[in-house]
Amino acid sequence: MTASGKVYALVDCNNFYVSCERVFNPALEGRPVVVLSNNDGCAVARSNEVKALGVPMGAPWFQLKDLAKQHGIVALSSNYTLYADMSNRVMTILRDFSPHVEVYSIDESFLCLDGLAGLWKSYDALGQAIRQRVRQWVGLPVCVGIAPSKTLSKLANHLAKKKPEFNGVCDLTTLTEAELCRYFSALDVGKVWGVGRQIAKRLSYLGIDTVQTLRDAEPKLMRQHFGVVMERTCNELRGLSCLSLEEVLPPKKQIVSSRSFGTMVTRPDELREAVSSYMARAAEKLRHERSICGAIHVFVQTNRFRQQDAQYHNGVTIPLTEATSDTRRMTAAALYGLRRIYRPGYSYKKAGVMLLDLIPETVRQASLFREPDERSEKVMQVLDGLNRDYGRNTLYLASCGIQQRWSMLAQNRSPRYTTRWDELPTAKA
């Protein structure tokens, strides 16, 4: 099935966060391990042992504590610094295998394999070589799915992970129609990329429950029922490539920074600290993107899970008179917004900022009312430089506060082994 002549590989790391932890702590091998979300809230990565216990993705940790005690589940706080660095190492290796790589998320990439068939005995051999090298050089297990469309390569990857007969690499281009039909008939339609819970339910009303029945559905009819996206998905399932590789990621359209608090926050000064801190982070990302923003959205909310508490959530968008990436001006706007939405008497659980109307800094429009501020750019360069070279929070605005009593929980975080000299792993003789 190579109707379009395209061939894509999807390389996906197995249980990525858990596998990263195991590289540096081999004692975790073979044990049930979860990595928790920010604030140690939910299980966002599960080892196979934990999946076998029936723990779903996103399960709240506090609900798992009994099960954890019973089976000795190890729970780790997330260590994004480590995961990001490990991810970069994997992606660097993948670029050796194909000149066309789309880094799709922290743990998966699409590779275009067009024209590479001649270099290898088979696509399967190429896939195995990728697995072997990533395992040897970075220590992480990956699986590879190969198919004539991105949507199919996702499914191929799923099969590579679940079906031992593929040994970690599933090349759909070598399967017969009958074999494809057999695998796809056994797969829930919800496994298809782009089919979530709601759409799966609606598909079910039409008698479409498996990947195979969606593949057999008429694309034009799917368009009438669900829109252009589903029509595309349907065509992709038939081996007609509709989604191309996006090698250069387009500039972001918005940047969000938000966190749940480690404790309930009632005092306005603590909310101000949190919003200032989140804004510092968002502004840093903005400058890294080489963009400036034209508006800022601030929001606060109480704990929606505590129905017995008085609930309040609100947000406000503050347009800026002039697009900027200066943390100080953005923080001032955010704190102004916060004053407008803050209501006393509530226990707040979360706050955040969103940067909107982003444009590249090169198209900055001169303001009618202000001279261009070159000093601002210099100050931000110094700020970013210090925080890059000496660690985050070396230099920050006083409004971010010092104690940060509200900051999130991370009670069991591993060292940043690969990015901090003072946290390098040590080898015992």
Add this chain to the structure above:
DNA sequence: TCTGGGGTCCTAGGACCC
């Protein structure tokens, strides 16, 4: 006690214009 964070795309509906 304890329930994540950061994105994108599409669509429907309202405002507005001629």
Add this chain to the structure above:
DNA sequence: TCTGGGGTCCTAGGACCC
């Protein structure tokens, strides 16, 4: 009694992804 039609733009909300 009778009350256009078509187009664009914007926004909010929903759905999806990892």
